[in-house]
Amino acid sequence: MTINMDGKVALVTGGNRGIGLETARQLGNLGATVVIGSRDLEKGKVAANTLRSEGIQAENIKLDVNLAEDHQAAYNFFEQRYGKLDILINNAGIQIEIEDLAPINETSTVSPAIMRETFDANFFSMIELTQLLLPLIRKAPAGRIVNVSSALGSNTLHSDPAAPSYDVKLLAYNASKAAMNTFTTHLAHELKDTPIKVNSAHPGWVKTPLGGKYADMDLEDGGKTSVILATLPSDGPTGKFFHMDTELPW
Numbered sequence: 589m590t591i592n593m594d595g596k597v598a599l600v601t602g603g604n605r606g607i608g609l610e611t612a613r614q615l616g617n618l619g620a621t622v623v624i625g626s627r628d629l630e631k632g633k634v635a636a637n638t639l640r641s642e643g644i645q646a647e648n649i650k651l652d653v654n655l656a657e658d659h660q661a662a663y664n665f666f667e668q669r670y671g672k673l674d675i676l677i678n679n680a681g682i683q684i685e686i687e688d689l690a691p692i693n694e695t696s697t698v699s700p701a702i703m704r705e706t707f708d709a710n711f712f713s714m715i716e717l718t719q720l721l722l723p724l725i726r727k728a729p730a731g732r733i734v735n736v737s738s739a740l741g742s743n744t745l746h747s748d749p750a751a752p753s754y755d756v757k758l759l760a761y762n763a764s765k766a767a768m769n770t771f772t773t774h775l776a777h778e779l780k781d782t783p784i785k786v787n788s789a790h791p792g793w794v795k796t797p798l799g800g801k802y803a804d805m806d807l808e809d810g811g812k813t814s815v816i817l818a819t820l821p822s823d824g825p826t827g828k829f830f831h832m833d834t835e836l837p838w
């Protein structure tokens with residue numbers, strides 16, 4: 589069955605490239621209006637233009653997830669233009685510990701500056717933005733929040749020597765995604781009696797600057813998990829962690 593997202597409006601943070609842009613493209617192809625949030629306004633414009641040239645209804649706003657004034661501007665944009673927000677994809681993220689997601693463990697030496705910068709972008713900013721936009725998501729008939737996490741945020745997998753991610757111990761990045769997963773379960777619990785669903789996505793190990801040169805998944809597949817969770821039916825799961833249709837352990 590083809591999902592029809594006509595009339596829905598979606599915000600994708602960090603939507604100007606990589607998995608975010610591909611997620612916006614796939615949601616747009618299902619009929620949603622997609623709004624690209626980008627910290628560089630020009631890059632967002634280029635991305636939205638590209639999507640429009642493909643027949644997608646796309647707009648863009650300047651949204652540095654670390655800037656409170658950009659959060660407020662995003663709120664004002666959706667309130668005035670749409671009066672609601674159907675889908676929030678918390679996709680923007682950074683990994684600043686190593687160049688490629690290769691096996692490494694520098695837990696005993698990673699700097700507090702790297703820990704803080706990573707948590708600011710991947711965790712604190714994401715919470716602040718979501719809290720601010722939540723009243724608009726409540727106004728949508730069936731809000732969906734997708735927190736783009738990572739299998740590297742799974743403590744269960746990090747304690748399993750057989751897991752492929754076992755040797756990729758990037759303390760700042762992995763802990764920020766584990767914390768994001770906690771936000772998912774807690775917000776989903778608070779919203780369990782509403783139509784809103786909140787889930788974490790592991791997009792896969794995807795060929796992007798963040799994924800690095802060893803990644804095995806193409807962008808097209810890398811966008812799919814967020815789209816699945818953004819288009820969940822009313823009887824779909826909430827407060828869970830998925831890669832494609834497979835539930836992952838926390």
Ligand SMILES: NC(=O)c1ccc[n+]([C@@H]2O[C@H](COP(=O)([O-])OP(=O)(O)OC[C@H]3O[C@@H](n4cnc5c(N)ncnc54)[C@H](OP(=O)(O)O)[C@@H]3O)[C@@H](O)[C@H]2O)c1
Pocket residue numbers: 601602603604605606607608625626627628631651652653654678679680681682709736737738739790791792793794795796797798799800803
């Ligand atoms: N690639 C993978 O293998 C993989 C695996 C698991 C999870 N993920 C997650 O998937 C998400 C997307 O990653 P990706 O691989 O597509 O990475 P990417 O190609 O490096 O893209 C990251 C995006 O986040 C944006 N961003 C970074 N800091 C920002 C800020 N302060 N405000 C707004 N936007 C900001 C970047 O904007 P600029 O263009 O301005 O830098 C860019 O659009 C991330 O959350 C990542 O942790 C990726």
